[in-house]
Amino acid sequence: MATLEDIGRALGVSKSTVSKALSGAGDVSEAMRKAVLETAVELGYSRLHRSDEAARIAVFITNMDFSRPEDFGYDILVGFRKLAEPAGYHVSIIALNHEMENSSTYDEYMMRGNYEGGFFLGLSLDDPWLKDFASCRTPAVLYDNRVSGNPAVTYVGADNMEAMQLAVSYLKGLGHRKIGYLSSELGAYVYQQRYLDFFRALQENGLPCDQSLGRSSLLPSVCVTEHLPVLLSQGCTAIVCSHDALAIQVLARCREQGIRVPEDLSVLGFDDLPACASTVPPLTTIRQNRTEIGKSAYCALSSQIHGVPLSTFLLHTELILRGSCTAPSKTT
Amino acid sequence: MATLEDIGRALGVSKSTVSKALSGAGDVSEAMRKAVLETAVELGYSRLHRSDEAARIAVFITNMDFSRPEDFGYDILVGFRKLAEPAGYHVSIIALNHEMENSSTYDEYMMRGNYEGGFFLGLSLDDPWLKDFASCRTPAVLYDNRVSGNPAVTYVGADNMEAMQLAVSYLKGLGHRKIGYLSSELGAYVYQQRYLDFFRALQENGLPCDQSLGRSSLLPSVCVTEHLPVLLSQGCTAIVCSHDALAIQVLARCREQGIRVPEDLSVLGFDDLPACASTVPPLTTIRQNRTEIGKSAYCALSSQIHGVPLSTFLLHTELILRGSCTAPSKTT
Numbered sequence: 001m002a003t004l005e006d007i008g009r010a011l012g013v014s015k016s017t018v019s020k021a022l023s024g025a026g027d028v029s030e031a032m033r034k035a036v037l038e039t040a041v042e043l044g045y046s047r048l049h050r051s052d053e054a055a056r057i058a059v060f061i062t063n064m065d066f067s068r069p070e071d072f073g074y075d076i077l078v079g080f081r082k083l084a085e086p087a088g089y090h091v092s093i094i095a096l097n098h099e100m101e102n103s104s105t106y107d108e109y110m111m112r113g114n115y116e117g118g119f120f121l122g123l124s125l126d127d128p129w130l131k132d133f134a135s136c137r138t139p140a141v142l143y144d145n146r147v148s149g150n151p152a153v154t155y156v157g158a159d160n161m162e163a164m165q166l167a168v169s170y171l172k173g174l175g176h177r178k179i180g181y182l183s184s185e186l187g188a189y190v191y192q193q194r195y196l197d198f199f200r201a202l203q204e205n206g207l208p209c210d211q212s213l214g215r216s217s218l219l220p221s222v223c224v225t226e227h228l229p230v231l232l233s234q235g236c237t238a239i240v241c242s243h244d245a246l247a248i249q250v251l252a253r254c255r256e257q258g259i260r261v262p263e264d265l266s267v268l269g270f271d272d273l274p275a276c277a278s279t280v281p282p283l284t285t286i287r288q289n290r291t292e293i294g295k296s297a298y299c300a301l302s303s304q305i306h307g308v309p310l311s312t313f314l315l316h317t318e319l320i321l322r323g324s325c326t327a328p329s330k331t332t
Numbered sequence: 333m334a335t336l337e338d339i340g341r342a343l344g345v346s347k348s349t350v351s352k353a354l355s356g357a358g359d360v361s362e363a364m365r366k367a368v369l370e371t372a373v374e375l376g377y378s379r380l381h382r383s384d385e386a387a388r389i390a391v392f393i394t395n396m397d398f399s400r401p402e403d404f405g406y407d408i409l410v411g412f413r414k415l416a417e418p419a420g421y422h423v424s425i426i427a428l429n430h431e432m433e434n435s436s437t438y439d440e441y442m443m444r445g446n447y448e449g450g451f452f453l454g455l456s457l458d459d460p461w462l463k464d465f466a467s468c469r470t471p472a473v474l475y476d477n478r479v480s481g482n483p484a485v486t487y488v489g490a491d492n493m494e495a496m497q498l499a500v501s502y503l504k505g506l507g508h509r510k511i512g513y514l515s516s517e518l519g520a521y522v523y524q525q526r527y528l529d530f531f532r533a534l535q536e537n538g539l540p541c542d543q544s545l546g547r548s549s550l551l552p553s554v555c556v557t558e559h560l561p562v563l564l565s566q567g568c569t570a571i572v573c574s575h576d577a578l579a580i581q582v583l584a585r586c587r588e589q590g591i592r593v594p595e596d597l598s599v600l601g602f603d604d605l606p607a608c609a610s611t612v613p614p615l616t617t618i619r620q621n622r623t624e625i626g627k628s629a630y631c632a633l634s635s636q637i638h639g640v641p642l643s644t645f646l647l648h649t650e651l652i653l654r655g656s657c658t659a660p661s662k663t664t
Contacts, residue, residue: 311494
């Protein structure tokens with residue numbers, strides 16, 4: 001393993017300058033600090049922990065609520081911390097933003113903060129660090145994002161392909177032939193994946209799979225006011241939604257418009273948020289077990305930190321039957 | 333949890349008959365034993381361990397050598413046992429065959445043997461138990477086989493999609509344009525998957541991906557005497573093989589035929605068997621870390637036994653550069 005001397009030698013500066021730069025002491029220029037961090041990463045330097053100091057893990061969150069029990073990220077974080085903290089890790093929760101990502105690389109950020117690894121929730125495909133993950137050396141576990149070819153990066157999530165199979169074959173079993181799909185913007189890996197998996201499931205079930213059956217927008221209001229009527233006019237008797245929050249908006253819109261759910265339209269969600277049990281009608285949905293996902297993410301990160309090159313770690317999903325789906329009332 | 337009484341009540345027999353049937357005592361008819369096992373599985377009965385008795389796990393092996401260090405399965409088993417035995421499990425290694433699979437269901441077999449879970453190596457798509465895995469209740473971890481929709485079944489293996497990306501983009505970087513693929517028979521999930529992933533990688537790399545570039549046979553001799561010449565006549569300057577044993581046969585055949593590797597033809601394997609380091613020339617290949625796969629399989633099975641619904645657990649692969657690939661000597 002590289003030492004402080006090795007880093008100093010590579011840069012032609014003293015060991016004490018290197019040490020100050022790494023510890024964030026005030027009398028080293030920002031340019032020097034950056035050069036030292038980059039070189040330390042390059043040489044594979046790892047800071048040793050003092051024996052009285054807990055090892056540190058960072059959880060980075062963006063585009064996701066997590067502070068209240070009804071928020072999507074809450075149970076994931078609880079699951080993660082339930083395993084990480086008893087194992088002796090200090091877990092820092094960090095709100096990620098593009099400015100932060102642009103100001104240093106992922107490796108530099110982690111070295112500066114003395115973190116052994118990071119768990120990421122809610123990354124979009126345009127997050128600048130996503131490029132870093134192709135070659136970073138610090139273990140990173142990405143919820144719902146797949147980065148191929150780097151042994152230090154692991155993808156953790158729900159088995160979306162299985163989930164879409166469960167949803168589509170259930171609706172087909174009820175008698176639906178024309179099933180539509182409404183999605184959030186396809187700017188996140190997970191939404192792209194579910195979209196593709198939905199169409200693969202249609203195909204494998206021998207159902208019509210014209211691309212016009214899938215529609216997406218960043219704005220739920222566009223999904224419900226523009227896309228939903230188009231799907232209905234195409235003869236869809238059931239709609240699968242990319243996530244529960246959108247499905248709940250579809251239920252609200254149907255109520256406004258006098259479209260009866262499930263008699264006129266079956267609606268199926270994804271996630272099983274706590275709110276699904278109390279919508280009108282209660283929402284049939286695909287459950288991803290968020291506490292287990294959080295625990296699995298910790299197991300994956302811990303494996304990575306110990307050198308196990310985990311690539312992919314997916315959990316089974318489950319179809320939760322409530323009141324928002326039934327057999328279609330008319331033939332299409 | 334169901335008791336012996338519950339099983340007896342369901343069948344209208346005494347608790348002692350149920351107990352004898354489950355323990356394999358001699359004075360119960362085979363028909364009764366089968367009925368008791370089926371009912372026990374149906375009711376979710378689990379046998380309790382005596383405190384002096386180790387919990388039991390079964391490893392089922394078929395179509396795979398594993399007894400010597402140079403065998404494919406050896407390191408997988410070592411990795412598995414390295415974690416399972418210190419954790420207190422007794423591990424039984426069982427040669428699987430169709431007769432055994434036809435004589436009882438997976439759940440019945442496991443209940444009769446008092447096994448908490450099974451790890452499967454080498455299953456083909458025509459193995460009768462593969463159908464059982466769609467709905468079995470006993471945890472099963474399948475190496476290189478994906479069964480969707482059952483929370484008790486986990487797929488463990490190498491990230492084949494990443495592997496084919498590594499192989500194809502490396503060969504493209506060397507200057508190859510027309511890359512062929514030779515495969516074992518497509519009667520196993522893993523060979524089907526690698527075949528599809530190879531073509532996906534060609535497509536993503538913007539290379540010709542005519543289906544005639546992929547050829548398969550159960551017999552390596554057919555691959556090297558019939559398929560290899562066809563690929564060469566199509567202008568292939570590089571061949572990716574579905575597994576090392578086949579790549580090694582390709583090297584031998586090229587030597588016989590005066591085809592120089594790598595000057596006339598680049599050859600790339602999959603697995604990184606110990607033999608690859610001493611072939612002539614040494615084989616460039618994709619490594620799957622078999623010890624880590626064995627360890628991961630144990631982690632997955634242990635998670636399953638504790639109720640974590642793991643679906644998929646993949647490990648990163650690694651491109652091992654040796655002497656069997658170089659830039660193509662002539663333009664195609």
